[in-house]
Amino acid sequence: MDGAARDIFVISDLHIGDGGARDNFEAGKKTSQLRAFLDHVGSEGGELFILGDLFELWQMNLSLLFVKRRALLDQLAALRLVYVPGNHDVDLVHFIETDLLNHPFFACMRAPFTRELGGKRFRFCHGHETDPFNAGDEPGFGRMFSILAGVAEDENGSPHLKGGESVEDVLEKFGDSILTIWKRTVATMSQRVTERDPSPSGALTPAQNPDRLGEHVVGVRAELDTGAYDVAVLGHTHKAGSIGDWYFNSGSWAGPLNSFLRISPDGHVRYLEWKDGRAVERAMPLVLPDAEPERARAAKKSPVAAALAAARTIFPKPTRPERSRWILIAQGALALSVGAGALMISVGQGSSAGWRLLVLAFAAYALADGALSLVGALREPPIRRLLSRVRGVASLLLGLVVLRRGDVVEMFVVLVGFFAFISGALRVAASIVLKGMVESRWLFVVGVGSTLTGLVLLFLPASAVPLKFVLAGYLCYYGAGELLAGVFGQRLPRAAAVRPSA
Template identity: 25%
Template sequence: MIVVISDVHLAEKSKDTKVEKDDREFLEFLNSVKDNQLSEGGDLVILGDLIDFWRRDFAKALMEMEDVVSVLTSFKDDVKVHYVVGNHDYYMLKLKETLSERFPFKNVAEHVKLQEGGKKFFFTHGYQLEVLANPYYKSLTSYKCFAEHLCLAGDDTGNAASKLWDTIQSSKSILERLQRVPSDLNKAFESMMEGPDERLYGRHKAALTIDNLAKSRSRAVYMGMEIDEFLIFGHTHMPFVDEEHRVANVGSWNKSPCEDYKYMVIQDGLVKPAVWR
């Protein structure tokens, strides 16, 4: 059995009572998965944006998620915990590289491939699809670079996109990796920093394009997937299952526009959306 959870966005402690409750529920959910669904072994896929490092001090953010880390690392050996990075916790990839074998999550990656019930599944967060859906700029390299720097920006909420871009621009090694630079840099990067509601459901309506990209058979080319794989993603916070196009979105942990605690179970090759409580 595979249990998938996406876009929990663990929040800063005592920021507000709603997010505090969400985080508490998530801890109870993890313990329940450990004692029930995965008590006989299986896979737990964290599908990105478990924690939000953007414009927060990542060291403090990691300390605040100590309860979640301790549950995630307490699963028995027959449960594999896969950490697929999202845009908000992209820096986990770098932490894993730095600590290598000592890192608590054995598998940290941009995507994970698993088989269940004789079917093949491809798990990825989905920011890659948003980059493709952006009408102005489609460089995944620059987006990932931006996401990594936002994870490192610290607590400085005044760290505007333009300031961040100055930092990126002064790094020759980063610039050499970019193939093309957008004509209006500030606008391009400011649009990436908008909240999900504006980015995905605002004037560009990126969410619709993202879903269409996810359903297209051409995704084999732009996602690096095999043609017979079932795509599981998150990021838009909008859950759906489309058996015909072999694609599903997990939704989010009560984060807008979701209004409850969504997760997903894959059993005997069947993708089943689920709600905690």
């Protein structure tokens, strides 16, 4: 059998983790299924090609993952195997053809390669190599997005929400919608729309942002047209299927399906799924890059509605309304008192002592506000706890930086402007999270006003006197809004309250 031609089994995009809260593969109970599939490949005498993203190294510690997955590595190493790293496990690329990783599995790693089957040159690769935003081995926005999603999964305790949705998928929908709203706002303000917008959303992988599937296919076709090969076999997009007789995608094991390709020595490609302990052949799906995903159409039609829907999914209603109410009241009273006090400080020409006092007052406010946010996060549900912690840490950092560099007017304007903008955006998000606990329109109004104030400060000439009045007005407005939200916000009915033991 050693000299005989063998069928090739192709899989990709498993995104195997270390078994922790971020591990989608383990959450889907895929390990036993994969090991049964590997036994099947061995019994069929086939070769196994793993075309990238076998490991989820964008969210996992590499050494811990390999230690936890030692048994799987042993089983893989016993097969006739070729492993081509993808963009999620690109950190392994520079180990190819070295002896730095001693486990025999890593001796099977290699760069994308070509093999002749049935008189055609088949190119085996992951697929990110022709993706303009993910080629190479440098971390991009896609990896940064995965890191943020990993933090949310840690807070949630699972990669899936209670309703079964993936945390990463819901965050991606929310992010796409917010970016769409932002781009439309900028376009409206500038009265023009650029033909090409190199926004962060463009840097997501096609698996994270299906709108980019067409760009990926165009890149593959352009390379094929150079005459380097005749057929491309790859993964990367998580969308299994074919385009004509030149593009074949093995799909993914990270979702509900366990898809793979089986290629005979004469070059015939079949599509199969591993289900209930056996290989089930299916009709080859068609990859249609020009078909706009339903999610993208919905976001373009109403990005605000899409963002709200995603926010309602990932941000559960809190179960302790009274604690959040008192935190809001305290933060509102703090902002209002500092804002009123700022009006009494003289920062006219030559009054360096007055300017210093204003800077110290705002720094103290930011530090106290951050501490209140962290205290308020202690007993919140996971995602709301993350939101409060982000705001708290940001406020504390702002206070420390203002203490150190706030004496420079230009620096102070930029710091406060960004703080107002980000705080406003978080309050708008909180108005969605707190719906049903307080009258959410109060927080929405506060957030919008804060966001607009941030923009005014960022575009305001760096002058102490007008800055004092804008800052005082902002703090008074912000504080009054939070007081109204805390004092007059609608309480949950007693019957709806959830006790900790429930």
